[in-house]
Amino acid sequence: MYTLKDKVVAITGASSGIGLALAAEALNRGAKIAVCARNLEKLLASLPQNSNKGNTLTVAADVSKEADCNNFIQSAVAKWGRVDVLINNAGISMRAMFEDLDITVLRELMDINFWGTVYTTKAAVTSIRENKGVIVGVSSIAGFRGLPARTGYSASKFAMQGFLEGLRTELLHTGAHVMWVSPGFTASNIRNVARSADGSQQGETPLDEGKLMSAERCAAIILNGVEKRKRTIIMTLQGKLTVLINKLLPGLADKLVFNHFLMEPNSPLKK
Numbered sequence: 001m002y003t004l005k006d007k008v009v010a011i012t013g014a015s016s017g018i019g020l021a022l023a024a025e026a027l028n029r030g031a032k033i034a035v036c037a038r039n040l041e042k043l044l045a046s047l048p049q050n051s052n053k054g055n056t057l058t059v060a061a062d063v064s065k066e067a068d069c070n071n072f073i074q075s076a077v078a079k080w081g082r083v084d085v086l087i088n089n090a091g092i093s094m095r096a097m098f099e100d101l102d103i104t105v106l107r108e109l110m111d112i113n114f115w116g117t118v119y120t121t122k123a124a125v126t127s128i129r130e131n132k133g134v135i136v137g138v139s140s141i142a143g144f145r146g147l148p149a150r151t152g153y154s155a156s157k158f159a160m161q162g163f164l165e166g167l168r169t170e171l172l173h174t175g176a177h178v179m180w181v182s183p184g185f186t187a188s189n190i191r192n193v194a195r196s197a198d199g200s201q202q203g204e205t206p207l208d209e210g211k212l213m214s215a216e217r218c219a220a221i222i223l224n225g226v227e228k229r230k231r232t233i234i235m236t237l238q239g240k241l242t243v244l245i246n247k248l249l250p251g252l253a254d255k256l257v258f259n260h261f262l263m264e265p266n267s268p269l270k271k
């Protein structure tokens, strides 16, 4: 089995939530990590306890900027000579009806969630192919099924998955692997900083974060999948049912998905 021991693992968006848990778990498995986020102070303050100068490289990077992505990956290659695994995790979400949405919000979501994945993958793909490594996209159920009041988020995750599927097929005979994972609702900061219609952070979560899957559990599932070279992982039963019903009975899926998001506190669908 492919193991992460002594591999170089680059993780975007590692100062919070799933990315932070991925960093800690990759170190637990004996990997060296290169991690980035925009806020370097927060990234440094939140480094996992098992992190040290010998096993961790921290870089300030905004993945919506191509030069930052190039610098992130080049810094990892300069320190360790290669990248084995890239986890495109950095991402933001939104909650607003499309009709009310400032179009710049949709563009910001595409810039971070989709173009961030493209830029970072472009910078790392040659090293990963040479080392027969793995490229991962942290997607969402929203990448399989469009979600109401998350049009930009869904668009960015559909685009990410299409990009990665094409790339996986290109790399089919090289020994490198490409996969994406779709967590269900996972406890993190994502809903607090999700964009409202005008681009401001919504500043609250409509969910009881304590009842959601933990970021640590989510990270362990992702890294197990990397080591087993899974194609895609849909992490929850609710997610698996959503994808299946959407394929077999798309009209029913429209109604079920609408009703689910209508029940959220302060649902934009209630207007």
Ligand SMILES: NC(=O)c1ccc[n+]([C@@H]2O[C@H](COP(=O)([O-])OP(=O)(O)OC[C@H]3O[C@@H](n4cnc5c(N)ncnc54)[C@H](OP(=O)(O)O)[C@@H]3O)[C@@H](O)[C@H]2O)c1
Pocket (backbone or CB within 6 Å): 012, 013, 014, 015, 016, 017, 018, 019, 036, 037, 038, 039, 040, 042, 061, 062, 063, 064, 088, 089, 090, 091, 092, 112, 138, 139, 140, 141, 182, 183, 184, 185, 186, 187, 188, 189, 190, 191, 193
């Ligand atoms: N939590 C869930 O329920 C859930 C479900 C399905 C999928 N996901 C996906 O999981 C991934 C991680 O989300 P999370 O829930 O862990 O969110 P989170 O707690 O908000 O963490 C997001 C991380 O990404 C970084 N980030 C955001 N924008 C960035 C940018 N432009 N450049 C570089 N780093 C950036 C943040 O740091 P800075 O702000 O300092 O840059 C932070 O470290 C996302 O792709 C999300 O779509 C989450």
